[in-house]
Amino acid sequence: MRPIDRLQELIFGKRSDGEAPIVLDRRRIFILPSRTGLLYALALLVMLIGAINYNLALGHALVFLLASLGLTGMVHSFRNLHHLRLLPGRVAPVHVGETAEFELTLENDRPYARRALVFTAVAGLPVNAAVDTNGRTTVAVPVPAQRRGWLALPPVRLDTRYPLGLFTAWSQLRPAMRCLVYPSPIFTPLPASRPLPNGSARHGEGGQEDFAGFRERQPADSLRHVAWKASIRQGDERPLLIKEFAGGSDSELCLDWAATDPALPAETRLSLLAGWVIDAGQRQLAFALALPGVEIPSASGREQQRRCLEALALYPA
Amino acid sequence: MNQKRDASLSREQPPWLFAAAIAATAPHALAQPLWLTAFAAVLFAWAGWLWWEDRRLPGRWVLMVLTVAGNLAILAEYRTLFGREPGVALLVMFMALKLLEVRHRRDAVVVVMLAYFLLLTHYLHSQEIAVGLWLIVALWLVTAALTRLHAGPIERRENLRLAGTLLLQSLPMMLVLYLLFPRISGPLWGLPEDAHTGRTGLSERMNPGSIAELVTSGEVAFRVRFDGPPPARRLLYWRGPVLEDFDGTTWQRSSRRLTEEVVQADGPAITYESTLEAHGQRWLLALDAPLALPEGASLDGRLAAIVARPIDSRQRFRLRAATAFRFNLQEAPATLTDNLRLPTAGNPRARALAREWQRQARAPEELVDLALRHFNREAFHYTLRPPLLGRDAIDDFLFRSRRGFCEHYASSFVFLMRAAGLPARVVSGYQGGEFNPLDGYLVVRQSEAHAWAEVWFAGRGWTRVDPTAAVAPERIEQGIVSALPAGEPLPAFLLNRADWLRDLRHRWEAVNNTWNQYILGYDGERQRQFLSQLGFINVDWRLLATLLGIAGSGVLATILLLNLWHRPRLDAARRLWRRAQRRIGLNCAPQETPLAFAERVRRTDPALAPAVDAVVRHYLLARYARTDPEHLAALRAAVNRLPRRRIV
Numbered sequence: 001m002r003p004i005d006r007l008q009e010l011i012f013g014k015r016s017d018g019e020a021p022i023v024l025d026r027r028r029i030f031i032l033p034s035r036t037g038l039l040y041a042l043a044l045l046v047m048l049i050g051a052i053n054y055n056l057a058l059g060h061a062l063v064f065l066l067a068s069l070g071l072t073g074m075v076h077s078f079r080n081l082h083h084l085r086l087l088p089g090r091v092a093p094v095h096v097g098e099t100a101e102f103e104l105t106l107e108n109d110r111p112y113a114r115r116a117l118v119f120t121a122v123a124g125l126p127v128n129a130a131v132d133t134n135g136r137t138t139v140a141v142p143v144p145a146q147r148r149g150w151l152a153l154p155p156v157r158l159d160t161r162y163p164l165g166l167f168t169a170w171s172q173l174r175p176a177m178r179c180l181v182y183p184s185p186i187f188t189p190l191p192a193s194r195p196l197p198n199g200s201a202r203h204g205e206g207g208q209e210d211f212a213g214f215r216e217r218q219p220a221d222s223l224r225h226v227a228w229k230a231s232i233r234q235g236d237e238r239p240l241l242i243k244e245f246a247g248g249s250d251s252e253l254c255l256d257w258a259a260t261d262p263a264l265p266a267e268t269r270l271s272l273l274a275g276w277v278i279d280a281g282q283r284q285l286a287f288a289l290a291l292p293g294v295e296i297p298s299a300s301g302r303e304q305q306r307r308c309l310e311a312l313a314l315y316p317a
Numbered sequence: 318m319n320q321k322r323d324a325s326l327s328r329e330q331p332p333w334l335f336a337a338a339i340a341a342t343a344p345h346a347l348a349q350p351l352w353l354t355a356f357a358a359v360l361f362a363w364a365g366w367l368w369w370e371d372r373r374l375p376g377r378w379v380l381m382v383l384t385v386a387g388n389l390a391i392l393a394e395y396r397t398l399f400g401r402e403p404g405v406a407l408l409v410m411f412m413a414l415k416l417l418e419v420r421h422r423r424d425a426v427v428v429v430m431l432a433y434f435l436l437l438t439h440y441l442h443s444q445e446i447a448v449g450l451w452l453i454v455a456l457w458l459v460t461a462a463l464t465r466l467h468a469g470p471i472e473r474r475e476n477l478r479l480a481g482t483l484l485l486q487s488l489p490m491m492l493v494l495y496l497l498f499p500r501i502s503g504p505l506w507g508l509p510e511d512a513h514t515g516r517t518g519l520s521e522r523m524n525p526g527s528i529a530e531l532v533t534s535g536e537v538a539f540r541v542r543f544d545g546p547p548p549a550r551r552l553l554y555w556r557g558p559v560l561e562d563f564d565g566t567t568w569q570r571s572s573r574r575l576t577e578e579v580v581q582a583d584g585p586a587i588t589y590e591s592t593l594e595a596h597g598q599r600w601l602l603a604l605d606a607p608l609a610l611p612e613g614a615s616l617d618g619r620l621a622a623i624v625a626r627p628i629d630s631r632q633r634f635r636l637r638a639a640t641a642f643r644f645n646l647q648e649a650p651a652t653l654t655d656n657l658r659l660p661t662a663g664n665p666r667a668r669a670l671a672r673e674w675q676r677q678a679r680a681p682e683e684l685v686d687l688a689l690r691h692f693n694r695e696a697f698h699y700t701l702r703p704p705l706l707g708r709d710a711i712d713d714f715l716f717r718s719r720r721g722f723c724e725h726y727a728s729s730f731v732f733l734m735r736a737a738g739l740p741a742r743v744v745s746g747y748q749g750g751e752f753n754p755l756d757g758y759l760v761v762r763q764s765e766a767h768a769w770a771e772v773w774f775a776g777r778g779w780t781r782v783d784p785t786a787a788v789a790p791e792r793i794e795q796g797i798v799s800a801l802p803a804g805e806p807l808p809a810f811l812l813n814r815a816d817w818l819r820d821l822r823h824r825w826e827a828v829n830n831t832w833n834q835y836i837l838g839y840d841g842e843r844q845r846q847f848l849s850q851l852g853f854i855n856v857d858w859r860l861l862a863t864l865l866g867i868a869g870s871g872v873l874a875t876i877l878l879l880n881l882w883h884r885p886r887l888d889a890a891r892r893l894w895r896r897a898q899r900r901i902g903l904n905c906a907p908q909e910t911p912l913a914f915a916e917r918v919r920r921t922d923p924a925l926a927p928a929v930d931a932v933v934r935h936y937l938l939a940r941y942a943r944t945d946p947e948h949l950a951a952l953r954a955a956v957n958r959l960p961r962r963r964i965v
Binding site: 039052055058063064065082115161162 | 479881
């Protein structure tokens with residue numbers, strides 16, 4: 001954070017903007033000359049001295065016009081932010097190591113375009129935006145996700161040097177937005193399905209499940225499950241087939257905390273579990289998740305995957 | 318300012334920089350050495366080609382070598398790196414080199430700043446109207462380059478309009494600054510030697526041909542506005558340096574200090590204001606004889622007015638003069654002796670002629686008459702192109718060539734008078750002037766440069782004698798053009814006698830003069846005048862600062878208001894939509910779409926449904942298919958068909 005931002009925070013506090021739309025009124029917009037502006041001022045001073053020294057009437061006029069241009073530019077810099085509306089938008093969950101994108105919708109109800117808006121939440125990751133006359137647009141503010149759990153959007157600095165680069169007008173945005181960060185997955189083979197406690201009587205009855213049909217093999221399927229005979233009947237060009245078994249009610253895939261190596265750090269174990277959850281989700285298997293203190297019953301589908309990943313993300317460290 | 322802010326330039330940005338660089342440097346192309354123009358042009362073309370081909374810019378060491386080579390070349394050309402001309406040359410070179418290393422916005426900003434700086438340097442050469450106009454265009458381009466760097470992706474036309482709008486909105490503030498910013502006149506420190514080059518004007522030495530050279534220039538020497546009616550042309554003798562020392566070929570100003578002049582006016586006083594163009598010397602070129610001088614000016618003992626510092630910029634003076642006058646009825650004997658002095662040898666025939674006249678004349682006045690009659694009777698010609706004269710220049714002129722310009726006549730006349738024992742000296746200056754009826758200014762050009770003589774009679778003092786008038790009286794009565802035979806090398810515009818052309822020239826000069834007087838000539842003095850017209854008596858910097866603050870804030874507030882004040886305006890369709898809701902006493906909820914609203918009405922109020930359906934349909938068409946204005950009319954009709962209901 002730059003000293004000016006810190007000073008600003010000190011003076012104006014760090015109140016959150018909540019979830020309501022943010023309207024940039026004049027109390028929220030700050031403006032100061034940029035480094036280019038200082039260079040420009042210095043150049044004008046030298047030019048003025050030159051004009052006086054050589055007694056150049058038009059030189060005076062030029063310097064005065066350029067000085068006025070600077071002031072007009074200042075007004076336009078301010079105007080570029082003035083009365084811009086920002087609405088907090090969606091945030092898609094990400095994994096640790098990825099970049100969260102916080103969507104902000106910009107609304108411009110003025111008859112001029114807003115250009116060269118720069119949003120920065122994290123130094124070094126600016127994102128540019130522009131809004132047409134009476135238009136709206138969405139900007140995704142990137143924040144790298146470094147730890148699992150909730151990632152709150154840090155204060156976003158919206159600044160602009162439009163139109164001449166001589167002044168920087170800026171505003172601090174603090175919309176209440178957060179992003180769920182899942183553990184970064186580590187992919188290992190799924191653990192073996194284990195029989196259900198009440199289905200133990202049927203164990204040993206030969207076939208585990210009832211044959212239900214074939215489906216195309218996906219890269220994640222083990223070669224052991226390939227129905228070779230059926231595949232050959234299909235001919236060369238077709239992908240391999242996998243036997244599918246219905247039911248599975250008598251055995252279930254449980255992704256269990258206890259099944260991971262206790263010697264590993266907790267975060268790694270969560271990553272392993274996350275890898276399994278994603279793997280199982282992609283294979284459209286039904287699975288359950290068991291964490292110390294958290295039990296998610298078996299189910300399949302995207303919702304199940306999301307719920308399990310959320311549980312992993314929010315699992316107390 | 319982190320690295321990301323100095324983002325690399327996009328593909329569309331460099332052409333704007335090229336345009337700005339060319340606009341800022343092109344007018345220098347003719348004034349600077351040819352090699353520099355070629356050097357800059359090659360670098361520009363190179364930068365342009367690299368951009369066109371999308372190639373990498375040259376490495377640092379290439380630029381280093383070019384910079385060193387350029388600096389050395391400029392050093393070799395000007396023998397220095399400081400001063401006006403080498404300074405401009407350096408700026409042009411830096412501009413060309415900088416274009417070859419424009420990678421980031423930071424570099425591009427430097428190019429723009431250099432361009433602004435270069436715009437200023439054009440005024441060192443000329444501040445004419447045309448230059449002013451060209452620089453407006455250039456300023457627009459340079460500013461557009463700056464906006465192109467900072468406004469994000471933007472179309473070409475849009476960008477030009479943005480830069481134009483910014484400049485136009487800056488004009489009122491510029492005007493306030495121009496009028497009210499405290500003006501400091503004069504250089505802040507000693508100017509480099511080449512600050513004022515190429516100034517034409519009288520010099521303090523006169524040899525045959527020096528004035529004729531001046532006369533071929535059509536440049537304006539000064540402009541005069543008389544408070545009353547202008548005096549007759551033949552009385553307009555503007556005195557420059559008085560030349561007393563003669564070495565056989567050259568007349569020179571004497572450095573001897575003389576006592577103060579005694580001038581008696583014999584006629585009415587004439588007051589006038591003279592605007593002198595810069596001539597780099599101290600001569601005020603006052604009308605003979607000056608009675609009152611502006612502050613800081615003085616007479617040099619020979620009735621020539623001088624100012625304390627060389628006139629290096631256009632300046633205005635108020636003066637008073639009398640064309641009928643008596644000057645130094647008493648003269649110091651030493652001065653009279655000086656004005657009788659001749660080289661010990663040379664020009665024997667002229668001396669003999671003078672002795673002959675001396676014998677004939679009974680009074681000194683008759684000597685003058687004899688000489689003038691001689692010039693008049695013998696076959697003397699007035700020409701700008703006299704033949705070269707031999708060693709005894711006066712003899713050669715008087716007895717052989719007999720063709721000469723005013724300096725020949727003045728010089729030989731004074732020689733003859735001195736040889737005949739009458740104190741005499743050469744006066745150089747200007748004679749006449751062209752009256753412009755459009756703005757009432759008398760324009761005196763270099764072509765009006767003249768030399769005449771002054772002789773001293775006991776009891777009458779120094780008296781003007783113009784031997785040129787004896788040979789070519791038209792020169793004094795009507796001006797140089799009438800006096801010279803056809804084919805003389807005068808500026809073409811002076812020779813043209815067509816009325817409409819002269820009228821056109823007068824118009825143009827009047828416009829130029831207004832520009833000079835009120836725009837270029839707006840100095841501390843004019844500023845005081847302007848403010849006193851507004852009712853401010855004691856104008857000091859405090860008053861100026863206050864006025865500047867008030868007027869500046871006013872203008873800034875206006876610009877702020879114009880830009881930021883915004884009346885929330887609904888378009889016609891939305892206005893009608895609101896009216897429709899008021900009319901039926903139902904509101905479309907904020908989260909409800911118009912179609913959902915229609916659906917709700919259909920459920921709750923079936924009687925109203927058809928009319929509301931029509932309104933909704935036309936409203937959606939009017940808002941989202943805006944190209945067709947008929948939708949709006951249909952919407953209006955549909956709204957008017959709605960039954961009026963009050964909210965119960």
